[in-house]
Amino acid sequence: MKDDGPEAIGIIAGGGEVPRRLIETLTRQGRRFFVIALEGHADPALVASTPHVTLRMGAVGAALEALRGAGVRDLVLAGSVRRPSLPELRPDWTATKLIAKMGPKMFAGGDDALLRAVVKVLEGEGFRVVRADSVLQGLLATPGVLGRHAPDSAAQADIDRAIAILRALGPLDVGQGAVVQQGICLGVEAVEGTDALLARVGPLRRDGLGGVLVKLRKPGQDERVDLPTIGVSTIEKAAASGLRGIAIDAGGAWLVDRPAVIEAADRLGLFVIGLEKTA
Incomplete structure (x- = not known):
């Protein structure tokens, strides 16, 4: 069931400190958020007491359903993620359709090419991808x-x-x-x-x-x-x-x-x- 309260911020969380800082900041500010914790990457202890679901990277359909159910529009992609091979990805039916639609270019090249494809998919599903430093003040390096x-x-x-x-x-x-x-x-x-x-x-x-x-x-x-x-x-x-x-x-x-x-x-x-x- 979709939450009818104010829009929540979605966090697609990998490893490292940026997801931790985002969760701490949003909790302190009293803002609603929902975390997609990427299995094998995000720290389970980090999300244990937060609204979240833990999913493998290929479970795209479940991730989209969970984000919509939580009332998310703005999404932050944060944290380190080891790039999976296609067999490791284990794509669900939604992911399989998206991969077929995007074609080989989704996995060709480096991380930028793959991330651009991911952002394009998320935006095509009606989400808005925002920078982590738009939420975490002071995160961006200064001269x-x-x-x-x-x-x-x-x-x-x-x-x-x-x-x-x-x-x-x-x-x-x-x-x-x-x-x-x-x-x-x-x-x-x-x-x-x-x-x-x-x-x-x-x-x-x-x-x-x-x-x-x-x-x-x-x-x-x-x-x-x-x-x-x-x-x-x-x-x-x-x-x-x-x-x-x-x-x-x-x-x-x-x-x-x-x-x-x-x-x-x-x-x-x-x-x-x-x-x-x-x-």
Whole structure:
């Protein structure tokens, strides 16, 4: 039965801190919301006491029915999701029809192509997909240095090099992050995500000044979903891998829990900077 109260905000939740912050903020504000917790991705403890349903990614029909039943119009897609293969997806009848309608392009290419297809499907069903930072004030990264530490000329040169690499790869829809040390690219983020990238580059670090992680949105990316994101865990993992700092896309990246990120960066001796112009 459809809820006749004020429209609820829908959250399609994967892993990570952004869904947690959304739920905490909406609860504190007393706003109605409903969560589609993606099975195997969203933390079950996070949604245990909230209005929600846990569904596999391929259960599109059940998800649409649940969202409509909860009176949802605006939807936020938030959190990390490991991209499934078609057999892992186990599409229901609704998903199967949508996949047939969208054709092979739905699974061809990188994450941007798939997410654009998902957004198109949701909008075609009458929902409006909105950015997480329209609900979470302070989530969007701002320009300039955050905290006590700033990049020196060597670190800035590594930032510039990483920007050039990401701008070259962006049209190929590969990833949002790169690690550069002393002008050498130690790694580029692909399907594994930022945490795995940082773990991978740790053993590759060279003697001398540490490297930098740069995270940028891709050219033409739908900025309502999957913006580059960092949080305290990113700072800690970057420090453990011997990096000197992190540069992110001001106005095009999410910074989860800004005060805690600044405290962690100051404590561990890393810089965090929002890049105002990266083109």
